[in-house]
Amino acid sequence: MFPGPTSHVETVDFVFLYIVGISVILLLGITAVMIYFVFKFNRKKGHKPKDIHGSILLETIWIAIPTVLVLSMFYFGYIGYEELRDIPDDAMQVEVIARMWEWDFRYENGKVTKELYVPLSKPIKLVMESVDVNHSFYIPAFRIKEDVIAGKKNVLGFTPSRIGEYDVACAEYCGLQHSMMYTKVIVMPEREFEEWYANTEETAVEPENK
Amino acid sequence: MANGTIAANGKTFYEEGTTKAKTGLTAWIFSTDHKRIGLMYLSAISIFFSAAVIIALLMRLELIAPGKTIMEPQTYNSLFTLHGVIMIFLFIIPGIPAVFGNFFLPLQIGAKDVSFPRLNLLSFWIYIIGAFLVLLSLALPGGPIDTGWTFYIPYSVRSGTNISLAIFAAFVLGFSSILTGLNFITTVHRLRAPGMSWFKMPLFVWATYATAWIQIIATPVIGITILLVIIERFFGVGIFDPALGGDPILYQHLFWIYSHPAVYIMILPAMGVVSEIIPTFARRTIFGYRAIAMSSLAIAFVGYLVWAHHMFTSGISDAARIIFSLLTFIVALPSGVKVFNWVATMYKGSIDPKPPFLWVMSFIVLFSIGGLTGLVLGSLATDIHLHDTYFVVAHFHYVMFGGTGTIFFAALYYWFPKMFGRLYNTKLANIGVALFFIAFNLLYFPKFILGYMGMPRRYYDYLSEFTSLQLISTIGSWVMAIALIIVIGNIVHGIFRGPKSTSNPWGGVTLEWHTSSPPPLENFHEIPTVTHEPYDFSQLEEMKNE
Ligand SMILES: [Cu+2]
Numbered sequence: 076m077f078p079g080p081t082s083h084v085e086t087v088d089f090v091f092l093y094i095v096g097i098s099v100i101l102l103l104g105i106t107a108v109m110i111y112f113v114f115k116f117n118r119k120k121g122h123k124p125k126d127i128h129g130s131i132l133l134e135t136i137w138i139a140i141p142t143v144l145v146l147s148m149f150y151f152g153y154i155g156y157e158e159l160r161d162i163p164d165d166a167m168q169v170e171v172i173a174r175m176w177e178w179d180f181r182y183e184n185g186k187v188t189k190e191l192y193v194p195l196s197k198p199i200k201l202v203m204e205s206v207d208v209n210h211s212f213y214i215p216a217f218r219i220k221e222d223v224i225a226g227k228k229n230v231l232g233f234t235p236s237r238i239g240e241y242d243v244a245c246a247e248y249c250g251l252q253h254s255m256m257y258t259k260v261i262v263m264p265e266r267e268f269e270e271w272y273a274n275t276e277e278t279a280v281e282p283e284n285k
Numbered sequence: 286m287a288n289g290t291i292a293a294n295g296k297t298f299y300e301e302g303t304t305k306a307k308t309g310l311t312a313w314i315f316s317t318d319h320k321r322i323g324l325m326y327l328s329a330i331s332i333f334f335s336a337a338v339i340i341a342l343l344m345r346l347e348l349i350a351p352g353k354t355i356m357e358p359q360t361y362n363s364l365f366t367l368h369g370v371i372m373i374f375l376f377i378i379p380g381i382p383a384v385f386g387n388f389f390l391p392l393q394i395g396a397k398d399v400s401f402p403r404l405n406l407l408s409f410w411i412y413i414i415g416a417f418l419v420l421l422s423l424a425l426p427g428g429p430i431d432t433g434w435t436f437y438i439p440y441s442v443r444s445g446t447n448i449s450l451a452i453f454a455a456f457v458l459g460f461s462s463i464l465t466g467l468n469f470i471t472t473v474h475r476l477r478a479p480g481m482s483w484f485k486m487p488l489f490v491w492a493t494y495a496t497a498w499i500q501i502i503a504t505p506v507i508g509i510t511i512l513l514v515i516i517e518r519f520f521g522v523g524i525f526d527p528a529l530g531g532d533p534i535l536y537q538h539l540f541w542i543y544s545h546p547a548v549y550i551m552i553l554p555a556m557g558v559v560s561e562i563i564p565t566f567a568r569r570t571i572f573g574y575r576a577i578a579m580s581s582l583a584i585a586f587v588g589y590l591v592w593a594h595h596m597f598t599s600g601i602s603d604a605a606r607i608i609f610s611l612l613t614f615i616v617a618l619p620s621g622v623k624v625f626n627w628v629a630t631m632y633k634g635s636i637d638p639k640p641p642f643l644w645v646m647s648f649i650v651l652f653s654i655g656g657l658t659g660l661v662l663g664s665l666a667t668d669i670h671l672h673d674t675y676f677v678v679a680h681f682h683y684v685m686f687g688g689t690g691t692i693f694f695a696a697l698y699y700w701f702p703k704m705f706g707r708l709y710n711t712k713l714a715n716i717g718v719a720l721f722f723i724a725f726n727l728l729y730f731p732k733f734i735l736g737y738m739g740m741p742r743r744y745y746d747y748l749s750e751f752t753s754l755q756l757i758s759t760i761g762s763w764v765m766a767i768a769l770i771i772v773i774g775n776i777v778h779g780i781f782r783g784p785k786s787t788s789n790p791w792g793g794v795t796l797e798w799h800t801s802s803p804p805p806l807e808n809f810h811e812i813p814t815v816t817h818e819p820y821d822f823s824q825l826e827e828m829k830n831e
Contacts, residue, residue, distance in 0.1 A: 090666045091737070098657035105628055106650055112631035113638055113646070116567070124569040124635040124822065134573055137625045138618065145614040148664050153607055155666025160603055208440040209533060211598060211673060215739020218670035222599045224534065225439060226527035229600035242748070246598075246673040246741040248433050250440060251358050254744035 080216045080237045080262075086155040087218040094148050159219060162232035166198035173203065173210040173223040176252035178243065186275055191243065191260040194268035198234045211247035214260055220246050235262040297706065297803040303402075317402035318806065322409050323388030324704070329413065330376055330384060331773070337371040338769060340364050345728075345762035348755050351747055358745040362431040363446070365743055367423070369434030370451065374458050375416055377689055378547060381554035382465060382500075383412070385696045386493045388704060390469060392797035393487045395478025395815065397807040400471040404464055411461040418454035422447040433743060435544075438525040438536045442518065449518055456511040459504045462550075466500030469493055478796065480815035487795045487819045488577055492557025495581040499546045499553075499588065507543035510536070534599055541592035549588040551685060553581055555692035556623055559645050562699050563627050564820040565793045566642040567634025571820050573626040580619035587616045597668045606665055613663035620656055624649060639791065640714035644695030647722045651687025655680060658733065673743075676736025682729045691721075694772055701779065702786035706803045709779035717775060720768040727761030794824045 079085055116122070169191065170181040180191045193199050203212055203223040212231060213220035221231040245256035263271065298320050302312045313321055344364050347354045356364075387405065391398055399405050423429045427447040432440055441448050473494045477486070486494075513524050514536075523529030525536040564571050571577065593601060593609040627649065636642070658680045662668050671677060702708055731754040740751050747755065788802040794817070800809050817824050 087666050087670050090664055091661060091670075094657075094661050094664060094667065098660065102650070102653050102657060105624060105653055109628050109631060109646060109649060112628070112634070113636050116631060116634050116636050118568070118635045118637040122635065124567065125633040126570040126821075127572060127629075127633065128570055129573040129576065133629070134576055134622070134626075138622060141618055141621045145617055145660065148660055149611050149614045152610060152664025152666045152668075155664075156603075156606070156610075156669065159666070159669060208443060209437055213673075213739070213741060215670070220598050220669060220672065224527075224600060226532075227534070227600055242739070244739065244741050248437070248440070248673075248743040250431070250444070251362065253362075254358070254741075254746040257748075 078236045080239065080241060081218075081233050081235055083155075083159055083233065084216070084218050086158055090148075090151045090155050093151055097144055097148070159232065162200050162230070163198045166200035166232060167193070168200045168202060169193075171201050171203040171212060171223065173205040173207075173212070173245070175207050175250055176245070176256040178212075178256070178258045182272070184272065184275060186272065190258050192268065192271060193235055193260060193262055194265045195235055195238055195262055196265070199232060201231045203229050203231065208249050209247045210245045210249050210256070213244045213246035214241055215244065216241040217260075222247055235260075238262050238264060295801075296805060297801070298806045299803060301806040303806070315406070317398070317406050319387050319391050319398050319402065319405060320704075320804065320808075322405055323384050323386075325409055326379065326383040326387060326412070329416065330380060333371050333375040333416065335773075337368050337376060338766070340368045340371070342762055342766060344368065345759045347745070348747070349759040350756070351749055351752060353746075359428075359431065361745040362743075363429040366430050366433055370419065370430070370455075372685075373434055373547075373551075374455055375419065377551045377685055378458075378462060379412060379465075380551070380689065380693055381558065381696060382469070382493055382496055382550075383409075384693075385489075385558065385700065386465070386469060386496075386554060389700060389797055390472060390490060390493055391476070392703075392800070392804065392808055393490050393795050394473065394476060394481055395796045395809065395813045396472060396476035397809075397812075399468050400475055401468050405468055408461045408464040408468070411457060411464070415454050415458035415461060418450060418457060422450040422454060425450065435540060436514070437540075438514070438531075438533050439527060441514075442526045442528075449515060452511045452514060456508055459508045459511075462500045463504045466497035466504075469497040470501070473497075478813055478815050484575065484578070485815055485817075485819055486578075488560035488571065488574070488581075489554070489557035491578040492553045492560070492581045495585040496550050496553045499550050499585050503543050503546040503550075503589070506539060507547075510539040510543070513539075534596070534601065537596050537599055538593070541595045542589075545592040545595065546585075546588050548684075549584055551689050553584060555648075555689040556581065556620075558692050558696045558699070559627060559648060560623075561793075561795065562641050562645050562695060563630045564822075565699075565791050566639055567631050567636050568792060568822050568825075569630065569634040569820070570818065570822070571626070572629035572632070573622075574818075574820075576622055577626055580622050583619045584616065587612070587619070591616050594663060594668070597665060598672045610663055610665045610668075614660070617656065617660060617663070624653060624656075640709075640711060640718060641695050641699035641791075643715060643718040644691055644698060647718055648688060648691040648695060651683055651691060651722075651725060655683030655685075655687055658683065671736055673741055674736035675732040675740045675742055678742050679729050679732035679736060682732075687725055687729075694721075697776060699791070700797075701776065702790045703788075703797055703802045703804070705780050705783070706786055707779055707783035708786045708790065709775045709783055713771060713775045717768060717772040720764065721772060724761055724764035724768045728758055728765050729761070731755070731758045731761075789828065792822075792825055794822055794828065795819055799828065 172179040180188045205223045205225045210223040211220050212223050217233050221229045241260045243258045243260055303317045304312045304315045306312045347356050425447050430446045430451045432444055516522055517524045523531040525531040525533055591613045594613045597606050735754050789798045799813055
């Protein structure tokens with residue numbers, strides 16, 4: 076099978092489809108029963124209404140079943156989240172600095188870029204901080220985000236499993252150019268990345284202000 | 286009737302006031318009659334609602350295509366902030382309690398008025414002053430606020446717009462909410478008619494009562510938070526601003542400790558209205574009365590414990606995220622119980638799907654979609670992806686507008702004959718509901734898809750891949766405008782030109798239907814003694830002789 080951009084994508088999509096699947100069944104059930112009742116027990120048919128004050132059995136059932144369902148939803152969401160937070164110790168660390176309205180990426184060898192370059196299949200650990208207002212580092216294709224806040228180092232991890240370029244957006248409102256605070260994460264084959272990483276002269280970009 | 290003196294004059298509250306002046310503006314703005322106060326809220330709220338709708342239409346027009354369409358980004362940022370501030374603080378939080386709670390809570394428990402009528406008038410005036418301050422913050426130099434309705438720090442510290450005044454307006458509005466809550470709680474405790482035990486109270490009263498507790502317990506938190514922000518801004522004390530050594534996450538905690546329970550201030554009264562309308566039009570008792578009443582209280586209390594689900598990506602600890610996710614799923618359960626009980630109430634009824642009932646059917650579908658998509662957001666793995674995207678925007682519009690907004694109209698269409706003694710056009714009302722439902726889904730459903738595709742919220746501009754869904758949503762906003770014109774126009778026309786209504790056109794049995802339409806000044810010619818359960822339709826026969 077064609078692999079997703081990260082294996083976490085499949086996890087999130089599964090949790091999403093699981094919850095949405097159950098929800099669609101519930102929604103269609105509720106709607107269908109309601110419409111059926113409105114026709115079946117319509118006043119035009121002239122039958123006498125019957126006062127039913129409740130039913131312990133029914134009410135217990137429709138508390139118990141949803142309880143089990145939502146607990147299972149919680150569980151899958153939790154497992155998926157644990158997977159996201161489980162960042163191996165040997166992950167490659169990149170510092171992310173957010174400012175109105177751009178991103179800087181600082182690598183362990185001192186290289187600084189405006190776009191995030193990462194090697195295929197290598198776990199990445201982003202340590203993120205803002206120099207001004209709240210931002211949020213969001214890679215929709217990877218289904219991950221984490222806020223970037225001044226005075227706080229928030230962490231986000233992923234392991235790219237497909238070569239390509241993916242959009243990075245700012246998801247926390249940060250003022251005038253919030254919607255234009257896009258950059259890219261570029262996933263390269265390992266060897267190509269090594270070459271790029273070793274060359275500290277060519278692609279390094281100085282941040283505009285320290 | 287035995288004591289014919291009061292009954293004899295037969296005047297409605299429109300013809301008789303609590304003020305010296307019998308007619309004109311002063312007879313309204315100084316009236317302590319809960320019904321007049323309710324109607325004054327209705328007029329004020331309608332104006333603010335319309336303004337926020339027009340703002341939304343402008344935003345949707347801007348978003349019809351990528352790039353600039355009609356406005357600059359700064360204007361757009363101010364507009365989405367204003368839309369949120371007006372809709373939340375001036376329309377949906379006061380909304381149903383201030384209008385229908387004021388008008389119908391005393392009627393439904395067989396009281397002459399609320400416990401503190403003058404305090405009630407004060408609440409209204411504080412509300413107007415708060416609203417005036419919001420307007421003032423637009424006009425003063427500095428310009429309209431551009432921070433989003435959440436006023437997140439540090440952006441709200443850095444923004445040069447009139448933040449202090451706007452949040453002070455929210456502070457003032459909070460007092461209106463607290464005083465109304467206090468008044469309702471006391472009224473329910475002290476002024477129930479003879480025979481009305483707690484479990485004979487209509488469910489709208491239960492819901493308003495539970496809401497009132499949230500209003501008085503949660504609202505002070507936002508008041509204190511706003512004061513702290515003002516202290517920080519004017520005295521440079523570092524509380525929230527990292528530049529001063531403060532903690533911006535602390536602000537988010539405090540903000541949501543109020544604003545999440547506030548979500549239940551918005552939805553609980555609407556749920557109460559649903560529990561009134563379904564029995565009346567199904568002409569049978571509500572299914573699971575106690576479960577519905579108790580689930581209101583359960584929501585009111587568990588609702589305090591889930592605030593941090595607005596902060597799953599803010600960097601709070603993993604343990605906190607997991608606990609708040611679990612609690613979020615738990616708080617969904619009482620709402621589910623209510624939906625099942627409502628549908629069960631239709632079983633073996635004698636259903637007459639008049640316009641208020643159609644509004645409720647529309648509500649059940651829209652609110653269920655809103656609630657179920659809330660589960661997607663309560664789950665950690667999916668929320669990390671969807672937080673702060675259009676998915677959230679779609680979700681809360683389904684809950685707030687599809688839920689509370691729809692029921693605001695349902696309540697208006699249900700209690701209209703009682704409030705105004707007239708009727709609206711039924712055929713047009715049916716068309717209004719249907720068109721509203723279609724427009725609503727056209728306007729908001731594409732936003733779920735956009736959100737999952739990765740479109741963040743509060744974006745002036747967007748990537749070209751989002752264009753077609755944005756276009757559908759904008760078209761939906763135009764259909765919605767037409768639907769609202771029909772829905773509101775029908776009401777306005779009905780108030781002035783509608784045919785006269787009988788005192789109980791739907792065959793309701795709660796106490797407000799035991800008096801004339803519109804009711805007299807002190808509601809009842811004779812305070813009723815309650816002998817029946819709230820939704821016991823065997824009373825209908827005896828009521829014919831009243
Ligand atoms: Cu940003």
